[in-house]
Amino acid sequence: MAGTALRGRLTWRVATVATVADETDHVRTITLDLPDWPGHHAGQHLDVRLTAEDGYSAERSYSIASADGEAVAITVERLDDGEVSPYLTQELRPGDQMEARGPIGNWFTWEPHDGGPLLLIAGGSGVVPLRAILRHHQRTGSNVPARLLYSARSLEDVIYRRELDQYGGSAEVRYTLTRRQPPGWGGFSGRIDDAMLARIAWPASQSPLAFICGPTPFVEAVAELLVARHYPTRRVKTERFGGA
Amino acid sequence: MTSPVSRGFHRRRGPAGAEAGKLPPGQHATTDFPVLSAGPTPHVPLTEWTFSIRRGGQALRSWTWPEIQGLPAETVTVDIHCVTRWSKLGTVWRGVPVRTLLDQVGYDAPHVLAFSDGGYTTNLPIGDVSDGRAWLAFDYDGQPLAPEHGGPARLLVPHLYFWKSAKWVRGLELLDRDQPGFWENYGYNNYGDPWREQRYAGD
Numbered sequence: 188m189a190g191t192a193l194r195g196r197l198t199w200r201v202a203t204v205a206t207v208a209d210e211t212d213h214v215r216t217i218t219l220d221l222p223d224w225p226g227h228h229a230g231q232h233l234d235v236r237l238t239a240e241d242g243y244s245a246e247r248s249y250s251i252a253s254a255d256g257e258a259v260a261i262t263v264e265r266l267d268d269g270e271v272s273p274y275l276t277q278e279l280r281p282g283d284q285m286e287a288r289g290p291i292g293n294w295f296t297w298e299p300h301d302g303g304p305l306l307l308i309a310g311g312s313g314v315v316p317l318r319a320i321l322r323h324h325q326r327t328g329s330n331v332p333a334r335l336l337y338s339a340r341s342l343e344d345v346i347y348r349r350e351l352d353q354y355g356g357s358a359e360v361r362y363t364l365t366r367r368q369p370p371g372w373g374g375f376s377g378r379i380d381d382a383m384l385a386r387i388a389w390p391a392s393q394s395p396l397a398f399i400c401g402p403t404p405f406v407e408a409v410a411e412l413l414v415a416r417h418y419p420t421r422r423v424k425t426e427r428f429g430g431a
Numbered sequence: 432m433t434s435p436v437s438r439g440f441h442r443r444r445g446p447a448g449a450e451a452g453k454l455p456p457g458q459h460a461t462t463d464f465p466v467l468s469a470g471p472t473p474h475v476p477l478t479e480w481t482f483s484i485r486r487g488g489q490a491l492r493s494w495t496w497p498e499i500q501g502l503p504a505e506t507v508t509v510d511i512h513c514v515t516r517w518s519k520l521g522t523v524w525r526g527v528p529v530r531t532l533l534d535q536v537g538y539d540a541p542h543v544l545a546f547s548d549g550g551y552t553t554n555l556p557i558g559d560v561s562d563g564r565a566w567l568a569f570d571y572d573g574q575p576l577a578p579e580h581g582g583p584a585r586l587l588v589p590h591l592y593f594w595k596s597a598k599w600v601r602g603l604e605l606l607d608r609d610q611p612g613f614w615e616n617y618g619y620n621n622y623g624d625p626w627r628e629q630r631y632a633g634d
Contacts (some may be wrong), residue, residue: 196634243442245440246516274440278439286435291618292617294469410472414471427467
């Protein structure tokens with residue numbers, strides 16, 4: 188179980204690509220065959236190392252997209268000027284090998300005993316660790332109420348859309364589209380603001396637990412809105428990427 | 432273990448500044464300034480801000496914002512290395528050497544725990560902050576340090592991974608016995624030397 192996974196050194200293991208699946212035109216999910224993976228908590232990440240024929244290597248960290256007990260998966264967004272993400276999203280195919288080690292990070296994680304209600308707020312590819320939390324929530328049959336509010340530029344940019352559309356009951360998923368909405372769009376539009384949170388965020392009196400992941404300005408803005416709604420700062424967990 | 436070759440992977444011309452020898456193992460250079468924080472960004476008015484050196488929870492000495500600004504500051508150009516694998520080369524900071532502050536209290540403790548607004552902590556051996564390699568930094572790139580980057584003031588300890596450079600720092604607790612801080616309790620290395628790639632517990 189993941190609780191013991193950080194005892195001692197995290198060793199690099201050979202990972203073989205099992206499947207690749209395009210989520211959007213620039214985002215791909217890669218499942219890895221990782222023998223002896225020690226298990227992980229939803230929300231943790233792993234490191235990958237790619238090695239070229241000339242011995243050059245590059246390492247990156249990625250959030251784990253899968254729940255514990257599923258094949259380990261990462262979801263990678265292509266950055267065109269990057270060195271690793273174009274390879275992972277365009278060149279990689281089943282059977283290819285890399286190295287991986289993990290799981291890493293014990294803060295931005297959720298287990299059923301952490302309770303809730305859960306408020307998950309994603310910006311763009313920040314949905315990846317929150318998808319792992321939702322899957323873990325479902326797999327464990329948790330009755331903790333969970334809501335995901337996912338901000339994407341357009342419907343075509345929504346990662347895991349088919350999967351997320353199937354949620355209901357104890358886990359609800361709502362989208363806000365910031366740049367372009369399809370005709371007849373019934374979800375939210377525009378950036379997340381206090382009026383949107385008034386409809387989505389659990390009242391602070393229910394002592395909710397919030398996870399926010401996305402680009403830095405997005406996380407800064409949403410975290411500030413939740414603090415203004417009297418969420419205690421220790422119940423607002425954040426993970427940010429990109430420049431400020 | 433020999434690393435397997437990742438078919439079709441090859442070196443690309445790295446981003447600007449990725450000069451050989453300046454990047455610790457496993458790092459890549461970025462021209463962005465990414466942010467890694469565990470929670471919301473705190474905001475404390477400068478009129479209420481103090482920096483304290485404590486022992487056993489008691490302040491040995493506190494400085495107000497104007498008092499800190501009145502101390503001799505240094506401008507330093509350093510490379511910074513985040514455990515999430517980005518490095519930013521040639522960053523310019525202005526701040527007061529931590530040594531200056533420690534010298535004003537007199538100290539004999541082997542460890543410190545830096546503490547910050549928002550509850551963040553990180554631990555360091557005293558020698559890593561008392562020998563002129565650590566600053567209480569309040570300007571970045573000629574401007575007041577932005578809140579999301581730790582303003583009004585953060586520690587700057589560039590020879591260690593950047594989580595040791597505590598944002599929103601409000602003081603140092605002198606300790607007889609080492610005590611892990613926030614990320615050190617959540618699986619990260621106790622010391623964090625990027626050149627020895629001490630990212631995680633056990634590295």
